[in-house]
Amino acid sequence: MSHLPDALKVGVDSIDHRHEEFYVLYETLKNASDREFLDAFDAVILHTQGHFSEEETDMEQVVYPNKTEHIHEHRKALEEMNYFREKATSGRVIFAKAYVKERLEEWFRTHLLNMDSDLARVLSITEKV
Numbered sequence: 001m002s003h004l005p006d007a008l009k010v011g012v013d014s015i016d017h018r019h020e021e022f023y024v025l026y027e028t029l030k031n032a033s034d035r036e037f038l039d040a041f042d043a044v045i046l047h048t049q050g051h052f053s054e055e056e057t058d059m060e061q062v063v064y065p066n067k068t069e070h071i072h073e074h075r076k077a078l079e080e081m082n083y084f085r086e087k088a089t090s091g092r093v094i095f096a097k098a099y100v101k102e103r104l105e106e107w108f109r110t111h112l113l114n115m116d117s118d119l120a121r122v123l124s125i126t127e128k129v
């Protein structure tokens with residue numbers, strides 16, 4: 001079963017595959033108990049570091065005008081994740097859980113629709129040439 005909603009598929013397999021992986025890990029994180037939370041959060045952060053760096057490698061392969069802005073969004077998101085991970089380790093799991101439920105998925109969705117779909121468009125045009 002696919003966790004990634006059809007509306008969020010961009011049509012480039014490597015990108016859709018990464019986003020599918022994010023959704024699987026995010027689902028586990030969203031449903032994690034307080035005791036499971038940190039491990040699940042670490043799994044999402046680890047995935048995201050790889051995910052972003054693979055996208056950034058893709059950006060190097062083509063002429064991609066929004067590279068700087070896209071990378072900046074990645075950096076900010078990772079900073080935010082690490083900030084809330086820090087909160088979770090210092091006993092404030094409730095803040096980190098609120099961030100995960102109220103902000104992280106929405107951020108991901110918006111980023112995907114604005115930035116990743118744009119990168120996918122550039123990649124697929126380039127691959128056809």
Ligand SMILES: [Fe+2]
Nearest residue numbers: 019051055116
């Ligand atoms: Fe992405």
Ligand SMILES: [Fe+2]
Nearest residue numbers: 055111115116
């Ligand atoms: Fe991205």
